[in-house]
Amino acid sequence: MIRALLQRLLYMVLTLWLVSIVAYVVIQLPPGDYAEAYVTGKQQSGAAFSEDEVQNMRRMLGIDRPWYEQYLSWLGGIVLRGDFGYSFEWRRPVTEVIGERLPLTLMLAFLTLAFMYAVSLPIGIYSAVRQYSMTDHVFSLVGYIGLATPNFLLALALMYMAQQYFGQSAGGLFSPEFVEAPWSWARFWDLLAHLWIPVVVLGTAGTANLIRSMRALMLDELGKMYVVAARASGLSPMRLLLKYPVRMALNPIVATLGWRLTFVISGAPIIGVVMALPDTGPLFLHALLNQDMQLAGAMVFIYCGLTILGTFVSDLLLVLVDPRVKMA
Amino acid sequence: MGGDSNRIGRAGLRVALAAALVSASGAAWAASCPSVADPKGVKTAFPQQAELAEIEDALKKKLAFAENPLFADRVKAGQLPAVQQRLPAEPLVVLPYEGCGKYGGTLRGLSRALESGTSEILSWRQVNMVRLSDDLRTIVPNVAKSWTWSDDRKQITFVLRKGHRWSDGRPFTADDVVFYFDDIIKNKELHPNVPSPWAIGGKAVEVEKIDDVTVKLSFAAPFPGLLHYLATGGSFFEMFAPKHYYVAYHPKYNPKADEEAKAANAENWVKRFKQVWDKWKDAETINPAALKRPTLESHILESETNTQRRNFIANPYYFKVDSAGNQLPYIDRQNERFLNKEVAMLAILNGEVDQKAQGVDLENYPLLKENEGKGGYKLTMPPGQAGDPIAFNITHTDPVLRQIFGDVRFRQAMSLALNRSEMNETLWFGLGRPQQAVPLGVPFVTDADRDYMIQYDPKKANALLDEMGLKRGAGNMRMRPDGKPLTILWEYTSQFASPGYVQLVQGYWRALGIEVNLKEITTALTRQKALAGDADINMEWDIPFEPNLISQVELYTPPYRAASPLFGAAWREWHTSKGAKGEEPPAWAKRLYALEEEWRTIVPGSPRYLEIGREMVRINQDNMTIIGTVANLPGPTVVSKKLANVRDWTVQHYNYARTYPFRADQWYYKN
Numbered sequence: 001m002i003r004a005l006l007q008r009l010l011y012m013v014l015t016l017w018l019v020s021i022v023a024y025v026v027i028q029l030p031p032g033d034y035a036e037a038y039v040t041g042k043q044q045s046g047a048a049f050s051e052d053e054v055q056n057m058r059r060m061l062g063i064d065r066p067w068y069e070q071y072l073s074w075l076g077g078i079v080l081r082g083d084f085g086y087s088f089e090w091r092r093p094v095t096e097v098i099g100e101r102l103p104l105t106l107m108l109a110f111l112t113l114a115f116m117y118a119v120s121l122p123i124g125i126y127s128a129v130r131q132y133s134m135t136d137h138v139f140s141l142v143g144y145i146g147l148a149t150p151n152f153l154l155a156l157a158l159m160y161m162a163q164q165y166f167g168q169s170a171g172g173l174f175s176p177e178f179v180e181a182p183w184s185w186a187r188f189w190d191l192l193a194h195l196w197i198p199v200v201v202l203g204t205a206g207t208a209n210l211i212r213s214m215r216a217l218m219l220d221e222l223g224k225m226y227v228v229a230a231r232a233s234g235l236s237p238m239r240l241l242l243k244y245p246v247r248m249a250l251n252p253i254v255a256t257l258g259w260r261l262t263f264v265i266s267g268a269p270i271i272g273v274v275m276a277l278p279d280t281g282p283l284f285l286h287a288l289l290n291q292d293m294q295l296a297g298a299m300v301f302i303y304c305g306l307t308i309l310g311t312f313v314s315d316l317l318l319v320l321v322d323p324r325v326k327m328a
Numbered sequence: 329m330g331g332d333s334n335r336i337g338r339a340g341l342r343v344a345l346a347a348a349l350v351s352a353s354g355a356a357w358a359a360s361c362p363s364v365a366d367p368k369g370v371k372t373a374f375p376q377q378a379e380l381a382e383i384e385d386a387l388k389k390k391l392a393f394a395e396n397p398l399f400a401d402r403v404k405a406g407q408l409p410a411v412q413q414r415l416p417a418e419p420l421v422v423l424p425y426e427g428c429g430k431y432g433g434t435l436r437g438l439s440r441a442l443e444s445g446t447s448e449i450l451s452w453r454q455v456n457m458v459r460l461s462d463d464l465r466t467i468v469p470n471v472a473k474s475w476t477w478s479d480d481r482k483q484i485t486f487v488l489r490k491g492h493r494w495s496d497g498r499p500f501t502a503d504d505v506v507f508y509f510d511d512i513i514k515n516k517e518l519h520p521n522v523p524s525p526w527a528i529g530g531k532a533v534e535v536e537k538i539d540d541v542t543v544k545l546s547f548a549a550p551f552p553g554l555l556h557y558l559a560t561g562g563s564f565f566e567m568f569a570p571k572h573y574y575v576a577y578h579p580k581y582n583p584k585a586d587e588e589a590k591a592a593n594a595e596n597w598v599k600r601f602k603q604v605w606d607k608w609k610d611a612e613t614i615n616p617a618a619l620k621r622p623t624l625e626s627h628i629l630e631s632e633t634n635t636q637r638r639n640f641i642a643n644p645y646y647f648k649v650d651s652a653g654n655q656l657p658y659i660d661r662q663n664e665r666f667l668n669k670e671v672a673m674l675a676i677l678n679g680e681v682d683q684k685a686q687g688v689d690l691e692n693y694p695l696l697k698e699n700e701g702k703g704g705y706k707l708t709m710p711p712g713q714a715g716d717p718i719a720f721n722i723t724h725t726d727p728v729l730r731q732i733f734g735d736v737r738f739r740q741a742m743s744l745a746l747n748r749s750e751m752n753e754t755l756w757f758g759l760g761r762p763q764q765a766v767p768l769g770v771p772f773v774t775d776a777d778r779d780y781m782i783q784y785d786p787k788k789a790n791a792l793l794d795e796m797g798l799k800r801g802a803g804n805m806r807m808r809p810d811g812k813p814l815t816i817l818w819e820y821t822s823q824f825a826s827p828g829y830v831q832l833v834q835g836y837w838r839a840l841g842i843e844v845n846l847k848e849i850t851t852a853l854t855r856q857k858a859l860a861g862d863a864d865i866n867m868e869w870d871i872p873f874e875p876n877l878i879s880q881v882e883l884y885t886p887p888y889r890a891a892s893p894l895f896g897a898a899w900r901e902w903h904t905s906k907g908a909k910g911e912e913p914p915a916w917a918k919r920l921y922a923l924e925e926e927w928r929t930i931v932p933g934s935p936r937y938l939e940i941g942r943e944m945v946r947i948n949q950d951n952m953t954i955i956g957t958v959a960n961l962p963g964p965t966v967v968s969k970k971l972a973n974v975r976d977w978t979v980q981h982y983n984y985a986r987t988y989p990f991r992a993d994q995w996y997y998k999n
């Protein structure tokens with residue numbers, strides 16, 4: 001067991017390293033660099049820049065060196081000092097920039113996961129047990145709509161409604177008066193009033209997906225002989241349902257937890273950008289657009305790290321849920 | 329909860345109390361407040377503002393200075409000197425638009441990100457030596473009390489204000505100007521090349537301190553456009569820096585600067601210095617060190633900037649008073665939120681923004697108009713934008729295309745083929761004016777110039793192309809002289825053209841028998857192609873306004889934009905290297921270069937200035953260098969109805985320094 005775990009960890013580190021190289025290369029691929037992107041932005045608003053100024057800037061930022069030199073010095077910083085580098089755009093260490101926003105990203109991801117499971121499992125079970133009932137059809141319809149609606153569209157629609165009908169402030173997770181305020185019940189309430197939109201938006205597609213899977217898996221189990229036998233032996237219906245078929249059906253659901261986390265985390269940047277959330281999404285997009293290399297690299301690093309971690313956790317959970325699965 | 333609103337509440341109460349006291353002591357306060365609306369017979373040398381002595385003479389009494397109650401506690405506690413000691417001996421007296429205002433409130437603004445779309449908010453608080461008055465012509469004193477030119481316009485002497493202080497209370501003197509030039513601009517490590525415009529005539533400007541409040545700049549060649557530069561596009565780059573603050577980071581004054589930089593995790597002193605100093609004043613405020621960095625601006629950084637917002641608070645040492653002696657600014661705080669375009673629109677509709685114009689697209693006009701009442705703002709439409717121009721690459725690397733694009737008849741045909749009124753209606757709600765790419769706001773452009781070859785005339789266009797010998801082949805499409813189909817590859821970027829725009833134009837040109845292939849690429853890529861000289865069309869050019877035509881005339885001579893040449897980059901090289909490198913330009917381009925050089929030395933507005941301007945416009949038009957589409961497009965501008973002392977913008981553009989001419993430091997909240 002320990003050995004298997006250690007092996008896993010080693011693979012995880014290896015994957016992370018490979019991902020970091022790929023990320024660095026891919027981010028470098030488009031033409032131009034941070035200095036170029038910066039100048040473009042400034043010229044867009046009307047400021048004039050000379051070629052000399054652009055050159056000055058490149059030298060200043062050290063992006064006149066070849067990419068592998070930049071990459072090695074960056075990776076060296078992470079390995080030796082735990083230093084993720086310096087963000088050109090925010091003019092601060094990357095750890096500081098991300099640190100400001102990472103907690104919210106994680107909170108959002110886990111809340112969404114919780115939302116997804118809390119909503120989809122009961123509905124999935126219910127739909128299977130009451131197959132082809134009116135309620136089953138309604139849930140199915142809602143599920144298909146949820147699956148088919150693009151995230152960002154839903155986000156825009158909900159945001160517009162929240163603004164138009166509830167008079168809620170646009171963008172961000174707090175009303176302006178609470179942004180700087182210390183924590184209090186009113187602030188917490190304000191947070192909840194804003195937070196439900198991204199959670200719903202991020203969770204909708206996943207929830208619909210999970211409902212369908214749970215329903216199908218349950219239907220498979222419900223017809224099996226052991227269920228019939230248990231029912232014949234007089235076990236109460238609820239107890240029977242939860243103790244045997246549900247537990248069996250959960251198996252694939254748990255196994256996919258890893259990539260559900262990925263799904264939520266990779267979906268989050270789009271929502272974060274559309275809704276101007278103070279999470280890492282907009283930060284990531286900006287970093288990519290501006291080729292703010294060290295920040296973008298660090299973000300890819302973190303996103304991948306979370307995904308790998310998610311897979312790892314789901315493997316562990318699987319061992320716990322299903323005694324037949326062994327770590328080897 | 330709501331710490332901010334509480335503070336504002338208390339401040340508001342104090343204002344109310346103060347107002348009650350004032351009204352108890354008689355109406356003298358309000359009565360002796362000459363404003364733009366009611367000057368009370370006061371005539372000033374410069375519009376809308378005066379020097380202290382000037383206003384005291386006119387009012388026949390001394391101004392008594394008063395301050396924002398925001399500072400009262402700190403003054404009482406001895407942390408701040410009294411307002412009389414904080415103001416310069418000769419503060420600048422501002423005549424407010426409507427009347428002397430009330431203290432308090434928070435001005436709420438939006439930008440896209442830390443360094444994206446922020447110049448508008450910077451223009452609320454920024455200062456420089458001089459400022460552009462809202463007539464958009466007169467240069468008026470600001471940080472500088474006065475200036476004198478030498479006769480040859482090679483030297484200018486600025487007189488500063490005695491007793492002017494930085495926001496930390498330390499004196500602002502000529503040393504801070506000299507430091508800026510000698511130790512920042514001319515420092516070889518910080519600036520390997522002296523940045524424009526400080527190397528006029530090919531040599532770095534010489535700066536000399538005469539005394540504490542007098543400083544002289546000497547240029548190698550005449551530079552009469554300097555003040556225009558400082559008042560408009562250059563207003564964003566103040567030409568002074570707090571020496572006492574920066575010496576700690578500079579090796580000339582602190583031999584340990586490099587070691588200290590390394591200890592602070594920076595590679596060397598240069599990198600550390602760039603973290604705390606930047607040409608863009610708002611870029612400095614990103615670093616937490618900016619909380620201690622002194623400034624002369626109306627508001628100073630209040631809390632550490634994060635990735636969501638930036639907050640400012642009134643500068644207790646700001647150097648201006650209103651005409652009743654109250655220290656400006658009236659508004660306590662300025663808050664800037666970073667939001668993307670879509671959410672920014674929602675925030676505006678929601679009434680969460682007090683002033684916004686930069687980056688608000690014309691397409692949002694109906695939505696903004698519809699919500700004007702609900703959002704509690706006033707929507708105005710000042711001009712300042714122009715429909716995107718098109719420039720063909722006359723010096724294409726492909727010899728056949730070069731021959732075709734290089735023929736002026738081709739470019740004329742392309743201009744005549746555009747149905748500009750249709751473009752105006754379809755793309756810009758009919759709000760613009762069809763027009764060629766001539767400079768805006770200049771006295772030497774006539775209506776004939778604006779209308780030159782803008783009429784929709786496909787017949788004449790076809791005749792011109794036939795005359796060139798571009799024969800029609802398969803599918804009635806035109807062929808190149810080498811027999812291949814004539815195809816224009818239009819690689820555009822969404823930064824300069826919408827898909828609707830390029831499709832319309834594609835249709836007009838196709839109707840002439842010219843195939844146009846559209847391809848959207850990134851701006852960085854268009855720039856690379858333009859630099860390599862193999863782009864067919866480049867659109868990265870802004871129609872110049874008078875202020876930048878004075879200080880950056882090269883916007884109107886080939887290659888029109890050095891970082892992204894429209895065409896003729898090699899011509900410019902030939903010209904600057906005196907024929908050693910590059911490619912010899914045609915006679916008309918040589919003439920433009922000659923005019924450009926003379927123009928730099930001419931006093932704006934003088935007869936010769938008008939003459940040169942006319943000739944430059946004429947040469948560009950005769951050669952149809954850049955094809956213009958529509959001009960005078962308005963930019964939606966939103967101002968909260970709660971704000972007073974605000975006038976309608978007469979222009980909305982970076983090159984007029986955005987809000988700067990409209991004096992945000994004298995705005996106040998009615999309630």
